[in-house]
Amino acid sequence: MFSQGQLVFAALFFIAFVIAVWYAYRKDLPLHKIFYKDNYKILIAFLGFIAVLFLIKIFFKR
Template structure:
């Protein structure tokens, strides 16, 4: 289905992409911490809301 060259290109692309993402993240990590303080409370609230929706769905099913 894929030629050997295409597999090599895909492997090279994935390695370079991941390396670039790690480099950019490490470069911006200090700035991200100052901009996104309290983000875990938002994640907690979102997960709690989704859990509440599932609870209501199964509770009202009967």
Template structure:
């Protein structure tokens, strides 16, 4: 399906991309703590909402 060169390129690209994303995130970590304070609560309530919808689906399916 893919040639060997394409697979090597894809693996290399993914590794480099992840490393660059880690580097950039670490560099901006101080700014993230200032500007995105409280964002974990939003994630928590979003996941809670999805969980409640899933439970409602299971209860109404029976």
């Protein structure tokens, strides 16, 4: 399906991409701690909202 060269390129690209994302995240970590310190509350509220929608779907299906 893929040639050996394409697989090698994909593997090397993936490794380079992960290293670049990791480096950028480590570089911006002090800013993340300042500006995004309470974002877990938004995530919990979002997941709760999705759960409520799921429960409403189940309730009205019966």
